[in-house]
Structures are given as structure tokens and as C-alpha cells.
Amino acid sequence: MRVLGIETSCDETGVAVYDTAAVPGTGQVAAGAGGLRAHAVYSQIALHAEYGGVVPELASRDHVRKLLPLIRQTLAEAGMTASDLDGVAYTAGPGLAGALLVGAGTARALAWALDVPAVAVHHMEGHLLAPLMEDDPPQAPFVALLVSGGHTQLVAVEAIGRYRLLGETLDDAAGEAFDKTAKLMGLPYPGGPQLAALAEQGTAGAYRFARPMTDRPGLDFSFSGLKTQVLLAWQQSDRSARTRADIARGFEDAVVDTLAIKCERALDAAGCDVLVVAGGVGANTRLRARLQAMCAQRGGRACFPRPSLCTDNGAMIAFAGALRLEAGQREDAQVKIAPRWDMAALPPLAAAPRAGAGGPE
Numbered sequence: 001m002r003v004l005g006i007e008t009s010c011d012e013t014g015v016a017v018y019d020t021a022a023v024p025g026t027g028q029v030a031a032g033a034g035g036l037r038a039h040a041v042y043s044q045i046a047l048h049a050e051y052g053g054v055v056p057e058l059a060s061r062d063h064v065r066k067l068l069p070l071i072r073q074t075l076a077e078a079g080m081t082a083s084d085l086d087g088v089a090y091t092a093g094p095g096l097a098g099a100l101l102v103g104a105g106t107a108r109a110l111a112w113a114l115d116v117p118a119v120a121v122h123h124m125e126g127h128l129l130a131p132l133m134e135d136d137p138p139q140a141p142f143v144a145l146l147v148s149g150g151h152t153q154l155v156a157v158e159a160i161g162r163y164r165l166l167g168e169t170l171d172d173a174a175g176e177a178f179d180k181t182a183k184l185m186g187l188p189y190p191g192g193p194q195l196a197a198l199a200e201q202g203t204a205g206a207y208r209f210a211r212p213m214t215d216r217p218g219l220d221f222s223f224s225g226l227k228t229q230v231l232l233a234w235q236q237s238d239r240s241a242r243t244r245a246d247i248a249r250g251f252e253d254a255v256v257d258t259l260a261i262k263c264e265r266a267l268d269a270a271g272c273d274v275l276v277v278a279g280g281v282g283a284n285t286r287l288r289a290r291l292q293a294m295c296a297q298r299g300g301r302a303c304f305p306r307p308s309l310c311t312d313n314g315a316m317i318a319f320a321g322a323l324r325l326e327a328g329q330r331e332d333a334q335v336k337i338a339p340r341w342d343m344a345a346l347p348p349l350a351a352a353p354r355a356g357a358g359g360p361e
């Protein structure tokens with residue numbers, strides 16, 4: 001089955017083709033990157049940079065401009081035409097309503113014209129399943145850490161489609177904390193990856209910030225106080241390049257430590273040793289190393305997507321959609337989006353085939 005994936009939930013237009021038959025020896029969606037035939041991402045960062053954040057209406061309009069050319073480009077790279085597609089998957093939520101509508105409307109229209117099924121994909125399920133596209137994928141049950149610009153969640157994955165929230169951030173997401181901290185130290189938007197690069201030049205221990213909410217039981221997070229601590233340290237410093245790198249390192253170490261402590265607790269609580277990490281902050285080198293070491297120490301492992309599939313992309317949507325289409329999930333032709341959508345409300349894969357089921361309410 002060749003599935004086109006469309007991602008337009010925020011400020012990235014992502015398109016990909018996932019081919020389940022390209023995975024050797026299987027009629028089903030299976031492990032490995034072999035099935036990813038092509039993927040392309042167009043980032044709107046430059047468009048929003050002068051505003052210091054995403055402007056929803058500009059995001060929607062840019063998706064309108066970029067989506068069809070990107071679909072054509074991706075199909076060409078996959079050596080296919082639209083008539084080769086067997087299904088279309090699109091992000092239906094959570095995300096910005098106008099941006100989601102562009103992807104949903106295009107996907108539904110394309111599926112209708114091609115007479116193939118379309119499936120609404122939950123953006124965070126897409127992130128969560130992205131590591132399963134890599135070689136030697138983990139099998140459920142496992143614990144997932146979703147760390148992105150809008151979410152920081154620990155999820156017990158009992159099976160694909162059966163998700164139980166173990167803990168989440170009470171305020172800023174980890175990626176948001178990276179971006180806001182970078183901004184207050186004068187790094188250009190979006191600063192998260194730049195702050196991480198700067199931290200590489202900093203000295204560990206020169207600045208030590210709190211590991212929020214690790215001094216009490218529980219699996220929730222809070223990152224907004226950390227940002228304020230950094231602001232005070234920065235304001236009271238000599239503001240040299242050296243100091244900026246040291247503070248960046250202190251901040252990154254605090255976030256990485258906090259995430260690692262909570263992940264270990266979540267693995268204990270779930271009684272398992274396999275951790276899946278996804279979302280943009282999952283691209284962070286120090287976080288990857290720290291979580292790998294923590295899991296290896298307990299005889300398990302940490303699984304990540306390759307860094308380019310940590311941030312928003314169409315591949316994760318094509319893959320998650322292919323899983324659901326292969327399981328028989330079918331929805332009616334309505335263009336439905338869900339800007340707010342609880343992942344725990346998703347149907348488990350085995351229970352998906354009922355017509356009209358599975359999409360957002």
C-alpha cells in the first residue's frame with residue numbers, strides 16, 4: 001500500500017510517501033526505513049521570524065501556496081504519479097485550525113478524486129510512531145517521551161493506538177522552554193537548536209539551574225521557572241559570549257537531567273525498559289546520549305527517529321496513516337479537523353475497521 005502523508009498542523013508543510021510493500025517480505029506495514037519512498041519538508045521559519053513566533057493566518061496561507069507543489073515534488077522523487085497512491089493520510093489535529101484545514105481539505109479532495117481511502121492522523125501519534133520507521137523497531141509495550149515545541153508528555157504505550165498519559169508539563173513544553181530561553185539571551189527565532197549548539201561550547205557546571213519537580217514524586221513537568229532562573233542569571237552576568245555558552249550549557253543540562261529522571265521513573269512505573277523518544281527536542285544530542293545510557297544501564301534501550309524525523313514531517317503522518325489504513329480504518333468523506341484532540345481517545349488499531357470510526361469527533 002502506497003500512502004501519501006500530509007502534515008500542515010503548524011509552520012512546516014510536510015509531504016511523504018510510505019510504501020508498505022517496499023518493506024521486504026511483508027504485506028503489512030513493518031519495520032525499517034525501507035518503506036519511506038520520499039519525503040520533503042518546507043519550513044516557514046523565515047516567514048514568521050520577524051514576528052518572533054508563528055502567525056496562524058500567515059501559516060495557513062503559506063500552506064495553501066506550498067502544499068500542491070510539494071506533493072508534486074514528493075511524488076516525482078518517489079518515481080510515482082498520483083494514480084499510484086492507495087491512500088492518503090493527513091494531520092487532523094492537534095494544531096492550528098486554519099493550517100490543519102489546508103491539509104485536511106487537500107487530502108480529502110485528493111482521496112475523493114483518486115477513489116482511495118483517506119485517514120485522519122493524530123499529530124502526536126505521528127511523532128510517537130516515527131521511531132518505528134527505523135531499523136530494529138521496538139514492540140509495544142513501551143514508554144514514550146514526547147518532547148516537542150507544544151508538548152512534553154510521558155505516555156504508556158500498551159499497543160499501537162492504546163495510549164495512557166503518565167505525566168505532562170503543567171506549563172511550558174521543553175521545546176518552548178528552549179525557544180524562550182534562547183530568545184531572552186538574544187538568539188534569533190526559533191532559538192532551540194541554536195541554544196543547543198551554543199551549549200556545546202559551554203562549560204558543564206559553570207551555571208547550575210534547578211531540576212524542576214524532581215524533588216517530589218510524580219511524572220509531571222514544569223519548565224517555566226527554569227526560564228526565569230536563566231533570565232536572572234543572564235541579567236546579572238557580564239553577558240559575554242563565554243557566559244552565554246556557559247548558561248546555555250547549564251540550561252540544557254537542567255532540561256536533560258529533568259527529562260532523564262522522569263523517564264526513569266516512568267519506566268519503573270510502567271515496569272518496562274524500552275523508551276521511545278520523539279518530537280523536536282528528541283534531536284538534541286545530549287538528551288539522546290543521556291537517555292541511551294540510562295536505558296542501557298537498566299538492560300533496556302532508548303529508540304529515536306533520525307534527527308530529521310524528530311521535528312514535524314510528512315513521513316510520520318504517512319507511516320501512522322499506513323498503519324491505520326492497513327488495519328482497515330475507514331472514515332467518511334467529511335473534512336474534519338480537531339485543533340484539540342486527546343490521544344487517549346484514539347481507537348486501538350485492532351478496533352479500527354468500523355466505517356466512520358477513528359477520525360476526530
Ligand SMILES: Nc1ncnc2c1ncn2[C@@H]1O[C@H](COP(=O)(O)OP(=O)(O)OP(=O)(O)O)[C@@H](O)[C@H]1O
Nearest residue numbers: 148149150151175192196279280281283284311312
Ligand atoms: N537540537 C535541539 N535541541 C533542543 N530543542 C530542539 C532541537 N531541535 C529542535 N528543537 C526544538 O523542537 C521544537 C520543534 O519540534 P516539533 O516540530 O516537533 O514541535 P512542534 O510541532 O512545534 O510542536 P508539537 O508537535 O507539540 O505541536 C522547537 O521548540 C525546537 O526548539
Ligand SMILES: [Mg+2]
Nearest residue numbers: 127148311312
Ligand atoms: Mg510537532
